Amino acid sequence: MVSMGTVAIDMCCGMGGLSLAAKSVGIQPIAGVDINKNALKTYQKNFPDTKTIEGDVTKKAVWEQCKEISESYKSKESKVMILTGPPCQGFSIAGSRDPKDPRNNVLLSIAKAICYIHPYAAMVENVASLLSDRNKESIQKFNNILTRTNNYKILPIILDASDFGVPQKRKRVFFLISTNNINEKDLSINLNLYRTEKIAAQKAFIGLPQPEIRPDNYDDERFLRTIANHEAMNHSKKVISKISKIKPGEGPLSYKRLNPTKPSVTLISGHRAPPVHPSEHRSITVREAARLQGFPDSFRVYGYFYSQMEQVTNAVPYPLGKSIINAFFQCLGE
Numbered sequence: 001m002v003s004m005g006t007v008a009i010d011m012c013c014g015m016g017g018l019s020l021a022a023k024s025v026g027i028q029p030i031a032g033v034d035i036n037k038n039a040l041k042t043y044q045k046n047f048p049d050t051k052t053i054e055g056d057v058t059k060k061a062v063w064e065q066c067k068e069i070s071e072s073y074k075s076k077e078s079k080v081m082i083l084t085g086p087p088c089q090g091f092s093i094a095g096s097r098d099p100k101d102p103r104n105n106v107l108l109s110i111a112k113a114i115c116y117i118h119p120y121a122a123m124v125e126n127v128a129s130l131l132s133d134r135n136k137e138s139i140q141k142f143n144n145i146l147t148r149t150n151n152y153k154i155l156p157i158i159l160d161a162s163d164f165g166v167p168q169k170r171k172r173v174f175f176l177i178s179t180n181n182i183n184e185k186d187l188s189i190n191l192n193l194y195r196t197e198k199i200a201a202q203k204a205f206i207g208l209p210q211p212e213i214r215p216d217n218y219d220d221e222r223f224l225r226t227i228a229n230h231e232a233m234n235h236s237k238k239v240i241s242k243i244s245k246i247k248p249g250e251g252p253l254s255y256k257r258l259n260p261t262k263p264s265v266t267l268i269s270g271h272r273a274p275p276v277h278p279s280e281h282r283s284i285t286v287r288e289a290a291r292l293q294g295f296p297d298s299f300r301v302y303g304y305f306y307s308q309m310e311q312v313t314n315a316v317p318y319p320l321g322k323s324i325i326n327a328f329f330q331c332l333g334e
Contacts, residue, residue: 007028063113110124294317
């Protein structure tokens with residue numbers, strides 16, 4: 001557990017995967033920033049004591065709000081850190097893969113924001129392909145901003161969520177940023193404490209009841225059964241027939257059936273349909289997707305259905321976030 005008095009500002013917070021992970025190890029989230037209204041609603045509902053800021057992290061006005069909050073906590077002798085998982089579509093294999101994608105500028109803005117707010121530590125999460133050769137220029141600019149302005153030390157590390165109690169294959173890079181050097185060997189030793197055996201997708205769904213079909217008049221505030229967000233899509237007979245022929249571990253990207261004996265494939269956002277349930281002839285529910293991301297059933301997602309699924313698939317898996325934050329702060333002596 002991290003020492004009391006450490007607080008975090010979550011920029012590009014989404015629905016709050018990193019904030020939930022931070023809170024579970026003793027770091028208090030004090031602000032969540034995002035441009036997505038639905039994601040911010042989910043964040044606010046799950047972190048009611050944390051300030052939410054609707055805004056673009058590339059704008060200095062947002063940095064100023066975050067700095068003001070940060071300074072108020074520094075005056076109380078709290079240690080402030082920044083957590084962030086900026087948009088990755090331009091870097092992702094499943095995205096545009098265009099180094100010039102304008103969304104990639106968010107990463108550089110995050111580096112500038114970190115320097116402006118000047119926390120004692122920061123952690124930036126993104127897709128593992130960010131470290132590929134085609135993104136060298138972006139990474140060099142990112143590093144230069146942090147090292148030249150504030151002399152931060154940066155250690156990138158690629159992790160697979162399935163090694164840390166997440167029933168999903170999901171490789172991500174984490175940039176650990178601090179004013180002190182982080183020993184890579186020590187970090188690896190610390191991370192080994194949190195590694196687990198891989199969890200099969202089918203096991204993640206144990207205890208979930210058969211979902212009912214999501215009604216046309218679905219309301220994210222009022223519609224709540226025993227387990228939140230566990231409603232099935234109303235597939236047509238044609239789609240059900242198509243799904244019924246898909247074998248475990250097979251199928252197109254938009255209707256790939258989960259293999260019951262292996263971790264899920266990487267969940268992705270966008271217009272494509274969610275993966276198919278391992279044994280039932282339907283796409284998985286938002287709650288099942290959340291389970292594949294390691295979120296507890298108590299974490300409720302808000303917004304219309306496709307927004308909910310996008311929020312969940314964009315989130316940092318909770319157990320992975322918890323593991324890397326713990327290991328990072330052990331290296332910092334916390």
